[in-house]
Amino acid sequence: MNLFKRVIAGIVMFFFLIPSVWAAEKQGISIFIAYTGIKPILETFTQDTGIKVDYLEMSSGEVLTRIRAAKGKAQADAWFGGGLDSFVAAAEEGFLEAYVSPEREAYDPMFYNEEGFWSGISLGSVVLMGNPEVLAAKKLMMPESWEDLTLPVLKNEVLMSTPAVSGTFYSMVSSILQTMGDEKGWELLERIDANVPYYSKRGAEPANKVSIGEAGVAVAPFDTVLRLRQEGHKLEMTFPKDGVPWYIAPVAVFKGAQNPEGAKALVDWVLSERGQETLAKCTTQAPIRPGITLEPEVQAMRDSNLMKLDVVKAGHARKEILELWQEKFGHK
Amino acid sequence: MLSFQDITVHYGELVALGSLTLELKRGELMTLLGPSGCGKSTTLRVAGGFLLPSKGSVFLDGQEITNLPPELRPTATVFQSHALFPHMTAGQNVSYGLKVRGAPRRKCRREAEEVLERVGLSGYADKRVQELSGGQQQRVALARALILNPSVLLMDEPLSSLDARLRVRMRMEIRELQRSAGITVLYVTHDQEEALSISDRVSVMSKGRLFQTGSPEEVYFSPANDFIRDFIGNAFPVVLDGQRQLVRPDQVCPAPEGAFEGRLAGREFLGNTVEWRIEWKEQTLRAVMLSCDEALPAPGASVRFDIRL
Amino acid sequence: MIALQKSPQEERALSLIGASSSRTEAFLWFLSGLGLILFVIWPVGAVLFESFLRDGSFSLSAYRGLFSKNLKLIGDSFLLAGGVTLCTLPLSTIIALRLVYGPERGRRLVIAALVLSTISPPFLCSMAYLMLFGRRGLVTWKLLGFEWNPYGFHGVLMMETVSMIGLAALLMMTSLQRVDGALERASLDLGASPLQTLKNVSLPLALPGMAASGLVVFIRSLSDFGTPLFVGGSFQVLASRAYNTLIGVGDFPLACAMNVLLILPALGVLCLRSERQDDNFSPGLAEARSLRLPSWFLRGLDVFAWAFVALQVLVYGLIFLGSVTQLWGKDFSFTTRHLAAILTFRADSIRRSLICSLVAGMGSCLLGVVLAYLLDGARASVRRVVQAVVDLPYLMPGTFFGVGYLLVSSRLPFEVGVAFLISMSCLFRQLSHSLRTAKAGLAQIDPTLEYAVRDLGGGPLRVLTDLVLPVLRPFMRLGFLNTFSASMTTTGPIIFLVSPYARVAAIELFESINHGDFGAASAMGTFLIVTVAIVNAIAWRWSAQSRVGALP
Incomplete structure (x- = not known):
């Protein structure tokens, strides 16, 4: 009986322990995040507004899949950062709540959705990142343009992700196509492709792998390079001379949010001067609101030769571009 | 021909066998008789090479074989549980000893059939061992040992898993086979009736010691001590x-x-x-x-x- | 005596409650049937159902050309799974042989390394392998000075093989241990050399166990998508492509349909094998064997075994060191910041992980026993169907099983707790393993023992508490530990179930890896490994104590 009693006691104990975990407390708001340096930003938000925040990092593709699987049933209150294309798709499929923030008057209309489904909060760019040790060992120059990436000496040293899984690489591909035109754009991508050993199936991988020396050069988001540098990695970075692709990180409120007021407060706050200044301090993306003082490094990015783009158009063209891309490079 | 000289076996503190000295003559069937735990199976394992004695030597035809591994000894064992290979047929079991010595397949087959016939199982070569009855399994185990023409056949309570009638019949058959082929057999049992009926000589053991060796009549009518008088009679x-x-x-x-x-x-x-x-x-x-x-x-x-x- | 045992089907091992059993049994059937329907059939069905929905209406478009378009992927998937199985089996057999026939010295260490390798935190081990053996790996590049490309078929093959050896060798060891020592003695006695005995007797007798562990390896490799994503480079398999189709391309119906390509063949393979081979687990340590293999042979085995141990020491050493180093590769100064960060910021995730894994572990070993008992008395057809249902979640890539839970739970009119969903998904995903172990345990109970208990005046409950549970205890422990370890480290099935306010430790680890933050990732990894090891130790300790306590 000894064992039996113990088993029973164990089970009973369990059911006492469980409720605290079962019923997760839901005060404040919950958000899906794909944004670097998020922690201090949200702490400031909670300080300013008293609204507690729980968050989970998920790539925008994962968020979209998740809402689709849940048939639009809200999985969180707000969505912070990630590829604009996913936000565009989510808005079209009716997963987002329209909210026109009073703060958005200060913004250029190209950075927000007219109906209020999403608003851009900061601008990131796509740069080239190199591992100096690897480059030195191979006697390679750090590439300085997209054209440089096609040099035969860089064979197998260029890491990129599949644009299907990574907003960064999608924006690189779509930006190149937009500025160069389809024909020349695809031709350039094909020549770069010759140097790419394979396309990573996770967005963060090229930068991580280059930082531990698995290859020489990665196409990487600007803020990732700075973060890896802050952590102590020695990395080189160049803004491509033939145009820097950029993208905006949006914020949105989910339809059916449990705490829509809290989510809207977050949107207001992050678009406000206070919020944008916090972004400037905590991240290495460039806040969009005019008149915010940027860190010198970020200012340099803002001043680099950013391509002339219609980011919303890029968001709409996703399916088409991906299909073509899949056809050309999908085997890698 | 098989002789144990001053064999001692320790299991840790326990003395399983204390200075055993025993000699088997060619062509005789000697039984080791004693209650369970008396050391008779230990003696058999020492003879088969499964157990290295702590002390003492084993000789076969004058050659020392104490440290010879089982596969190199010209002995063959019939195990208590038969230990038939479940993944082989009766014939494959019987010819196994020839096969590992590199005999050609056809020879293996022929000899297996011959030996199976000798033990009364002609036509059973292709049966799976699971399909055989207890007595038939016993015969296969015997045939498997006999095919090697061992100098000494070791039998470890071979009949203990059979019913009483079969036991009596099998022991007669074993005795006849042994006599007609002139095989030397060391036979272990705890059943005094079996020991008396089958043996040329009986060795009575208890608590790791050998008390008396003699013909069945000797140990029955002239027991060396009270233990034997009690155990046998x-x-x-x-x-x-x-x-x-x-x-x-x-x-x-x-x-x-x-x-x-x-x-x-x-x-x-x-x-x-x-x-x-x-x-x-x-x-x-x-x-x-x-x-x-x-x-x-x-x-x-x-x-x-x-x-x- | 193996040969003489009755097969478990011939005679029912137990009739737990005897004549009054029908109601209790019906109740148990009802409970476990309900569980399987709710937590396996419904979610898996929901995933498959999605494959027929295109823009909200019924469509077969996902299946059009599914087979012909993916022919190469299918081929590659099976090539990889077959290759991994072929590489894993000999290597794990070698290590198992070392454990069973080799010297006592060092055995525990090798077993510890094997067990350790089965508790691998997601992605972290792959990362550690790359840091050691990658293009700029510590060993391959810095130490040996050669550069090679680990990305591709060969990389996936090697990494999966290394990660599966532990489990396969442990399974193999138990089946070798079950080989009757008397048969080996008989073979030696008949003049076979130790190596001949190994080849002709021991290995053939352990064959069913080998086949079983080969199957486990095959199926795991088939449904593994993490490794191909990580080191596959341009080499991809069905599981990883299905993941990409789901997350990247966002083609829900197609991604779900691709699962069919994975599930059907795996189910086919499982059904082909006979049921008798199931009972090949047996916990417990080896008895000494009289089969003395030649020392040169044992030394050869030793080389492999210790090479494996060395590899594990390297990988886990790197992880442990990484957790107390500022920045691996750049700044090697000692720090406790990563570990401290876990306890301050991640305590809640850790608590949730622990509780969910304990619930999943206990639930899965209990349900495993109940099902094993019920199936024992069921008709063959019922047994096969239930077994197939239980196997389903194990066969599909974890992500899709999780998607199934999301599909189902979001359709419910009421809210279901996140922790509950996580627990149940882990419980039912590992149930297949728990059921097999429980079956093996039940097969060990001689029906006459039950009669003995009843005859001596014990009621049905006594049969349970005094006979069934004590005998099954080691098997239940095995089932519990497997589910617990898997639940602590899994990410696939729960990535869509965790929510911002209910996170778990493995997801934290996953995020750290995505950030390229090896320090934080290895700190969490270290924590997971230590936790699982402690729970393992407690479970062994606990059951060892109860065994002594059970003696009069």
Whole structure:
């Protein structure tokens, strides 16, 4: 009986322990995040507004899949950062709540959705990142343009992700196509492709792998390079001379949010001067609101030769571009 | 031909076998008899090479084989549980010893069939061992050992898993095979009847020691000590003329003119024999006789008997 | 005596409650049937159902050309799974042989390394392998000075093989241990050399166990998508492509349909094998064997075993060191910041992980026993169907099983707790393993023992507490530990179930890896490994104590 009693006691104990975990407390708001340096930003938000925040990092593709699987049933209150294309798709499929923030008057209309489904909060760019040790060992120059990436000496040293899984690489591909035109754009991508050993199936991988020396050069988001540098990695970075692709990180409120007021407060706050200044301090993306003082490094990015783009158009063209891309490079 | 010289086996603190010295003659069937835990199986394992003795040597035809691994010894064992390979047929089991010696397949097959015939299993070569009855499995195990023409055949309680009738029949068959082929056999059993009926010589063991070796008649009629008298003859203690003696039931003979008189306290009918319990001078004696010789007294009646020491 | 045992089907091992059993049994059937329907059939069905929905209406478009378009992927998937199985089996057999026939010295260490390798935190081990053996790996590049490309078929093959050896060798060891020592003695006695005995007797007798562990390896490799994503480079398999189709391309119906390509063949393979081979687990340590293999042979085995141990020491050493180093590769100064960060910021996730894994572990070993008992008395057809249902979640890539839970739970009119969903998904995903172990345990109970308990005056409950549970205890422990370890480290099935306010430790680890933050990732990894190891130790300790306590 000894064992039996113990088993029973164990089970009973369990059911006492469980409720605290079962019923997760839901005060404040919950958000899906794909944004670097998020922690201090949200702490400031909670300080300013008293609204507690729980968050989970998920790539925008994962968020979209998740809402689709849940048939639009809200999985969180707000969505912070990630590829604009996913936000565009989510808005079209009716997963987002329209909210026109009073703060958005200060913004250029190209950075927000007219109906209020999403608003851009900061601008990131796509740069080239190199591992100096690897480059030195191979006697390679750090590439300085997209054209440089096609040099035969860089064979197998260029890491990129599949644009299907990574907003960064999608924006690189779509930006190149937009500025160069389809024909020349695809031709350039094909020549770069010759140097790419394979396309990573996770967005963060090229930068991580280059930082531990698995290859020489990665196409990487600007803020990732700075973060890896802050952590102590020695990395080189160049803004491509033939145009820097950029993208905006949006914020949105989910339809059916449990705490829509809290989510809207977050949107207001992050678009406000206070919020944008916090972004400037905590991240290495460039806040969009005019008149915010940027860190010198970020200012340099803002001043680099950013391509002339219609980011919303890029968001709409996703399916088409991906299909073509899949056809050309999908085997890698 | 097989001889043990001063063999000692320790299992940690426990002495499983203490200075055993024993010699087998060519062509004889010797039985190691004793209660469980007496060391008889240990002796067999030492002979087969499964166990290295802590001390002492084993010789076969004058050659020392103490440290020879089992696969190099010209001995073959029939195991208690038969230890037939479940993933092989009867024929494959029997020819296994030839196969590992590199005999060609056809020869293996032919010899296996021959040996199976010798043990009365012709036509069974392709049967799976699971399909065989207990007695048939026993024969396969025997055939598997015989095919190697071992110098010494070791048998470890080979009949213990068979029913009583089969046991009697098998032991006769084993004895006949052994005699006709002139094989030397070391046979382990705890069954005294089996030991007496099958052996040329019997060695009685207890607690790791060898007490007596002799023909079945010798150990039965002239036991070396009380233990053997008890173990082999079911003897019981009686105080006779002020002296304590061990008496076997067959030494107590009921007779109308007997020298002693007691009271019949109980009767046990065993088929061909019958056993009486007789109370005499506050002691209980047992007497055994053929059923057909029994004169049926009433329970509690007084009976007369002799004690033939 | 193996040969003489009755097969478990012939005679029912137990009739737990005897004549009055029908109601209790019906109740148990009802409970476990309900569980399987709710937590396996419904979610898996929901995933498959999605494959027929295109823009909200019924469509077969996902299946059009599914087979012909993916022919190469299918081929590659099976090539990889077959290759991994072929590489894993000999290597794990070698290590298992070392454990069973080799010297006592060092055995525990090798077993510890094997067990350790089965508790691998997601992605972290892959990362550690890359840091050691990648293009700029510590060993391959810095130490040996050669550069090679680990990305591709060969990389996936090697990494999966290394990660599966532990489990396969442990399974193999138990089946070798079950080989009757008397048969080996008989073979030696008949003149076979130790190596001949190994080849002709021991290995053939252990074959069913080998086949079983080969199957486990095959199926795991088939449904593994993490490794191909990480080191596959341009080499991809069905599981990883299905993941990409789901997350990247966002083609829900197609991604779900691709699962069919994975599930059907795996189910087919499982059904082909006979049921008798199931009972090949047996916990417990090896008895000494009289089969003395030649020392040169044992030394050869030793080389492999210790090479494996060395590899594990390297990988886990790197992880442990990484957790107390500022920045691996750049700044090697000692720090406790990563570990401290876990306890301050991640305590809640850790608590949730622990509780969910304990619930999943206990639930899965209990349900495993109940199902094993019920199936024992069921008709063959019922047994096969239930077994197939239980196997389903194990066969599909974890992500899709999780998607199934999301599909189902979001359709419910009421809210279901996140922790509950996580627990149940882990419980039912590992149930297949728990059921097999429980079956093996039940097969060990001689029906006459039950009669003995009843005969001596024990009621049905006594049969359970005094006979069934004590005998099954080691098997239940095995089932519990497997589910617990898997639940602590899994990410696939729960990535869509965790929510911002209910996170678990493995997800934290996953995020750290995505950030390229090896320090934080290895700190969490270290924590997970230590936790699982402690729970393992407690479970062994606990059951060892109860065994002594059970003696009069």
